[in-house]
Amino acid sequence: MKYFKLTAALAAATTLLLTGCAQEPSAVAPQSSTDQMQGTQAEDLRTNETWAKAAEHGMSAAFGELRNEGASTLELESVTDKTHGTVIEIHDTQGQGAEARMAQHEGALLIKPAEEVVLTPGGTHFMYMDLKTELVASQTSTLQLNFSDGSSAEVQFPIRNFSGANESYHGSPEEHADHEGH
Amino acid sequence: MAAANVQPTRRVVLGGSAAAAIGGVFAGFGAGRATAAENGGAAPKATTAAHNPRFQPFHGKYQAGILTEPQAHAEFLGFNVHFEELARSEGIERIRSILKMLSTDAQRLMSGRGVLADTEPEMSHAASDLTVTVGVGQGLLDVLGYKSAFLGKLPAFAGEKLDARYGQSDLIIQCCAQDPTVLHHAVRALRKNLRGITEPAFAQSGFLHAAHPVLQGPGFRNLFGQLDGINNPTGEARELAVFGDAQEPSWIAGGTTLVLRRIEMNLDKWDEVDRAGRDFALGRRQSDGSPLSGTKPTDPVDLQAVDGLGLPAIAAHAHVARAKPETADEVLWRRGYNYHETQSSGLLFASYQRDPRSSFVPVQRRLAQVDALNEWITHAGSALYAILPGVAEGKYLGEELFSQNKQ
Numbered sequence: 138m139k140y141f142k143l144t145a146a147l148a149a150a151t152t153l154l155l156t157g158c159a160q161e162p163s164a165v166a167p168q169s170s171t172d173q174m175q176g177t178q179a180e181d182l183r184t185n186e187t188w189a190k191a192a193e194h195g196m197s198a199a200f201g202e203l204r205n206e207g208a209s210t211l212e213l214e215s216v217t218d219k220t221h222g223t224v225i226e227i228h229d230t231q232g233q234g235a236e237a238r239m240a241q242h243e244g245a246l247l248i249k250p251a252e253e254v255v256l257t258p259g260g261t262h263f264m265y266m267d268l269k270t271e272l273v274a275s276q277t278s279t280l281q282l283n284f285s286d287g288s289s290a291e292v293q294f295p296i297r298n299f300s301g302a303n304e305s306y307h308g309s310p311e312e313h314a315d316h317e318g319h
Numbered sequence: 320m321a322a323a324n325v326q327p328t329r330r331v332v333l334g335g336s337a338a339a340a341i342g343g344v345f346a347g348f349g350a351g352r353a354t355a356a357e358n359g360g361a362a363p364k365a366t367t368a369a370h371n372p373r374f375q376p377f378h379g380k381y382q383a384g385i386l387t388e389p390q391a392h393a394e395f396l397g398f399n400v401h402f403e404e405l406a407r408s409e410g411i412e413r414i415r416s417i418l419k420m421l422s423t424d425a426q427r428l429m430s431g432r433g434v435l436a437d438t439e440p441e442m443s444h445a446a447s448d449l450t451v452t453v454g455v456g457q458g459l460l461d462v463l464g465y466k467s468a469f470l471g472k473l474p475a476f477a478g479e480k481l482d483a484r485y486g487q488s489d490l491i492i493q494c495c496a497q498d499p500t501v502l503h504h505a506v507r508a509l510r511k512n513l514r515g516i517t518e519p520a521f522a523q524s525g526f527l528h529a530a531h532p533v534l535q536g537p538g539f540r541n542l543f544g545q546l547d548g549i550n551n552p553t554g555e556a557r558e559l560a561v562f563g564d565a566q567e568p569s570w571i572a573g574g575t576t577l578v579l580r581r582i583e584m585n586l587d588k589w590d591e592v593d594r595a596g597r598d599f600a601l602g603r604r605q606s607d608g609s610p611l612s613g614t615k616p617t618d619p620v621d622l623q624a625v626d627g628l629g630l631p632a633i634a635a636h637a638h639v640a641r642a643k644p645e646t647a648d649e650v651l652w653r654r655g656y657n658y659h660e661t662q663s664s665g666l667l668f669a670s671y672q673r674d675p676r677s678s679f680v681p682v683q684r685r686l687a688q689v690d691a692l693n694e695w696i697t698h699a700g701s702a703l704y705a706i707l708p709g710v711a712e713g714k715y716l717g718e719e720l721f722s723q724n725k726q
C-alpha cells in the first residue's frame with residue numbers, strides 16, 4: 138500500500154517536472170524510510186528553478202532553489218547521483234572574481250523553516266566530481282537528496298548549456314582542466 | 320452577392336463549386352474590410368497590436384504565431400539533428416527531450432521570464448507579443464516513423480535557383496516580436512539551449528510594419544513598395560484554410576504546415592520600372608494597393624473587368640491574376656516578412672496551409688510558369704515543415720507524436 142502511494146507520488150512529480158512546469162515551485166518525490174506521523178525532511182522540501190550544467194565528462198554543477206516548507210530545520214547531508222556514476226559534493230564558493238575558490242561545504246547544508254537556500258554559479262552548489270556519462274543538454278539529471286532523518290527526495294535538474302560556472306577548484310590542476318571542458 | 324452568404328464552415332462544402340466557394344471564403348474578408356475602408360479617411364487608429372504589445376498565451380488549441388497578427392520583427396531558425404550519430408532509440412529520445420525543452424523555453428520566454436539558466440533574463444521582461452512557433456521537417460518525422468502524405472518534400476519549380484543554405488532543416492523555430500531586442504534575446508536563448516545537440520542550419524530575420532499602413536490590419540509594404548497581405552483570408556475562413564476542421568484536419572489535429580521560401584527581389588532592376596509598369600505587373604496600384612479593376616484597396620480583384628479600350632483591366636499574367644486561388648482548397652495564409660542582408664533583399668515568404676499539395680503547390684506552379692513579377696524575383700530557399708499542434712497545460716510540444724497509434 139505504502140509502496141503504491143510512493144510510486145504514484147513519484148510518477149506525478151516526474152510528469153510535472155518533465156513537462157516543463159519549472160515555472161511553479163516543483164513538488165519532489167519523498168522517499169521516506171520512516172513511518173512517522175510528522176512529515177519527513179524530504180516532504181518539507183520544495184524546489185524551484187533547478188538545472189544542471191551540461192558536460193561531457195569530468196566535473197559539472199547543479200543549481201536551484203531549495204525551500205523548507207516545514208517547521209524544523211532541514212539538514213541535507215549528502216546528494217547521490219545514480220545515473221552518471223559520479224560522487225556529488227556540496228560546495229561553497231569562497232572569495233570573489235579571480236580569487237574565488239571552491240571548497241566542500243562543512244557538515245550538513247542547513248535550510249531553516251520558511252527559508253530557502255539558493256544554489257547559484259558563484260555560490261553554494263552541488264558538484265558532480267567525475268562524470269562517467271555525459272550530461273546532455275535538454276535531458277534531465279535526477280539527484281537524490283539525503284536528509285539527516287534518513288528521508289530522501291528525488292529532484293529533477295533539467296540540463297542546460299552554460300558557459301559560466303567555471304570557478305577554479307581548490308584541488309588539483311587536472312581537475313581544473315576537466316572542469317573547463319564542456 | 321448571394322455567394323457572400325455562403326458560410327465557410329465545412330471544407331467539404333467549399334470544395335464543391337469553386338465559384339461559390341471562393342465567394343464564401345472571402346465573404347468574411349469583404350465584410351471585415353468594409354469597416355476598415357470606412358475608416359480610410361480618418362486618422363489612423365492608435366490601438367493596433369504594435370502599440371499595445373502584451374504577452375501572448377503559450378497554451379492553446381493551436382500554437383501562437385500562426386493566426387497571431389504578424390508582429391513587426393521575425394526570425395526563422397533552422398536546426399538539424401545529427402541522427403546518424405545516434406541509435407534509433409536515442410534519436411527518438413533526443414527529439415523528445417528537445418521538444419520538452421523548447422516547450423519550457425517558449426512558455427517562459429513568451430510570458431516574459433528568461434529561460435532556465437538565463438544569463439540575461441531582464442531582456443525578456445518587456446511585453447512584446449513574442450511568439451515562438453515550432454515545426455519539424457520530414458527527416459525528423461522519419462526518425463519517429465511518422466508518415467503523412469501532406470508532408471515530404473516540395474516539388475521543384477521552374478526558374479528557382481535554390482541555395483542549400485536556406486533549404487530543408489529538421490527543426491524550424493519561428494520567433495516573432497514587436498521589439499527587436501526582446502526578439503534577439505529569445506533567439507539567442509533558444510540557440511544557446513540547442514547548442515551541442517543540434518547544428519544550426521540558418522537564421523533568417525525579417526521585418527515589416529506591425530500594422531498595414533493603409534488597411535491597419537495585417538499586411539505591410541514589401542521592398543518593391545507594394546502593399547502585401549490585402550487578399551489574405553481572415554477569420555473563420557483563414558482558420559479553415561490553415562488548420563482544416565475536425566473532419567478534415569491538417570497532417571494532425573491542431574497542426575498545420577509551413578512553407579518557407581526565401582525569395583530574392585532585384586531592387587536595382589525594379590528601380591528601372593515606371594509606376595504604370597509596376598502596377599501592371601502586380602495588377603494592383605503601388606499607391607494604395609487598389610486593384611486595377613477597382614478604385615479602393617478593398618475592391619475585388621476582378622479578372623473580367625475591362626478598361627476604356629475593352630482590354631482586361633488586370634493583365635492575365637499579372638501576379639494577382641496568377642496567384643488568385645482557383646478553388647477554396649488553394650487558399651493559403653501568407654505571413655511573410657521582408658528581409659535585407661548585405662548581398663540580398665527580398666521576401667521571406669511564409670505561408671501556412673492545411674495541405675500544401677492542394678494550395679501552395681498548384682499556386683506556385685502557376686506562378687513559376689507565368690507571373691509578370693518573375694522578371695524581378697528569384698526563389699533562393701525552400702523548405703516545408705509540419706507545424707506541431709497547440710499545447711494543453713501540462714503537455715509538451717509534439718507529445719502526440721510519441722504515442723503508440725501513429726497515423
Ligand code: HEM
Pocket residue numbers: 541543545546547548549550551580582583584601603620638639642643644665666668679682683686692696
Ligand atoms: C517576392 C515574391 C512575391 C511578391 C513581391 C508578392 C507580392 C504580392 C502582392 C503585393 C500582392 C497583392 C496584395 C495582396 O493581396 O496581398 C500579392 C498577392 C498574392 N500573392 Fe504574392 N508575392 C510574392 C510571392 C508569392 C508567392 C510565392 C505566392 C504563393 C505561391 C503568392 C501568393 C499570393 C496570393 C495568393 C495573393 C492574393 C491573390 C488574390 O487573391 O488577390 N505570392 N502578392
